Amino acid sequence: MNNSKMLGVESCGKLLLKFSVPAVIGMTANALYDFIDRLFLSKAIGILGISAATVVRPMLITVMAFSLLIGVGTSVTISLKLGQNDKSQAEKAIGNAMLLAVAVSLLLILLGLLFKEQLLSLFGAKDEILPLARQFFIISLFGIPFQTLAHILIGACRAEGNPKLSMLTMLSSALLNFILNPAFIFILKLGIAGSALATLCSQGIVSIWLLLYFAGKNSVLRLSFKAVFPDTAILIQILSIGMASFLAQLVSSATMVILNKSLYSYGGNYAVASLGIIQALMMLVLLPVIGINQGMQPILGYNYGAGNYQRVKKTVGLALLSGTYITTIGFIILMLFQTQLFSLFAGKSQELVKAGAFGMRLFLLVLPLSSLQKIEYFEAIGSAKISIFLSLAKQLLFQIPLLFILPYFYKLKGVWLTGAVSDFFSCLLSAVFLIAALYKLKNKSRLPIKKTYVFENEA
Structure with missing residues (x-):
């Protein structure tokens, strides 16, 4: 059976397992990027290295915003087109995404180089952190094309029904980063520049690998010059679907700037470094849930496009249950072993351990409720407006206003509390919209099963 055919006929539980396990493994490997970077930086440079990488994070989040804009939009478009038995349009989605990625990457590099000092100042890089942050920032800029291409092509692998290759790609990238980080930092003595260079090289290698795959004969979808030719309808669909993730990441970047500055004002470098470590640990829990979401997307997109609404509902329920299990277990581990985990980064600095554990x-x-935000039903079915609203709600409606209110009353404690309070209200909002949307599917009829078979005349 063709890989994409099984999306409409195989058991939802088996499909979610088949697509999500590789994605979870891959995303866990991806989470190791931040963890590895901060671990080696803490050993080589100490608290200043972690702080420098943390203040540059808004730029990295902004880059991720553009990667998600194109990557998520492409992945969902491919799934919807395959569900509608339209292979040529699915291939056009990959080609047009590649064209868009190159143009956006070049523009971001140019703007970053022209305004690097202003941006670093905006991010809160000052005093002894500034020279380190500048090095990390400049090298990271040149990794933008590779990061964007890798994100697009990994999503395309899952969407065409090849989650194992997606997993192997992310595992390979994390392994390369793990090898190159200490080699560049300690052996070549490149310091923080070595950390950024290791990430650039890792993503560059896997991007080339994926390009060769889609240009070859083993993929369901083929990358060709014809597919790269601009198609306005495809570009609009990609951008509209990916817009929710894009805007959410941009707002997240702005939130990160305010958060960094608030932490520095009330807690100094120890608070900023603590945030960097907390985020690295938090992503070890959340990225597997995002992996479940990524595994769910082609199943939802295909079946929604084919009209199999009962399968859509069942898949969403299984994804939420699995995600909540992961976040709950992760939360328990982080709370029980917080001192030991921070000691990995802090060395002999008990001040950093104490500040980090408190934060x-x-x-x-x-954290246990977070799967309600990360399992993105509306994005998977191409419902752009609702997806955008829910993606922006956490920061715009809750966290940014709270960053100006809670610290006024509770100082540093108030800054840290903004994360939990904003998460609670945004999870509640997401639950209300999701329950209403799934209830509406009750009255929608299921299309004949034959419409879920794709490429039926192919060998």
Whole structure:
């Protein structure tokens, strides 16, 4: 059976397992990027290295915003087109995404180089952190094309029904980063520049690998010059679907700037470094849930496009249950072993351990509920408006206003609490919209099963 055919006929549980396990493994490997970077930086440079990488993070989040804009839009478009038995349009989605990625990457590099000092100042890089942040920033800029291409092509692998290759790609990238990080930092003595260079090289290698795959004969979808030719309808669909993730990441970048500055004002470098470590640990829990979401997307997109609404509902339920299990177990581990985990980064600095443990207890208070935000039903079915609203709600409606209110009353404790309080209200909002949307599917009829078979005349 063709890989994409099984999306409409195989058991939803088996499909979610088949697509999500590789994605979870891959995303866990991806989470190791931040963890590895901060671990080696803490050993080589100490608290200043972690702080420098943390203040540059808004730029990295902004780059990720553009990667998600194109990558998520492409992945969902491919799934919907395959569900509608339109292979040529699915191939056009890959080609047009590649064209868009190159143009956006070049523009971001140019703007970053022209305004690097202003941006670093905006991010909060000052005093002894500034020279380190500048090095990390400049090298990271040149990794933008590779990061964007890798994100697009990994999503395309899953969408065409090849989650194992997606997993192997992310595992390979994480392994390369793990090998190159200490080699560049300690052996070549490149310091923080070595950390950024290791990430650039890792993503560059896997991007080339994926390009060769889609240009070859083993993929369901083929990358060709014809597919790269601009198609306005495809570009609009990609951008509209990916817009929710894009805007959410941009707002997240702005939130990160305000958060960094608030932490520095009330807690200094120890608070900023603590945030960097907390985020690295938090992503070890959340990225597997995002992996489940990524595994769910082609199943949802295909079946929604084919009209199999009962399968859509069942898949969403299984994804939410699995995600909540992961976040709950992760939360328990982080809370029980917070001192030991921070000691990995802090060395002999008990001040950093104390500051980090205090911050993590407050910042991650409602982590078990996070799958309600990360399992993105509306994005998977191409419902752009609702997806955009829910993606922006956490920061715009809750966290940014709270960053100006809670610290006024509770100082540093108030800054840390903004994470938990905003998460609680945004999870509640997401639950209300999701329950209403799934209820509406009750009255929608299921299309004949034959419409879920794709490429039926192919060998």
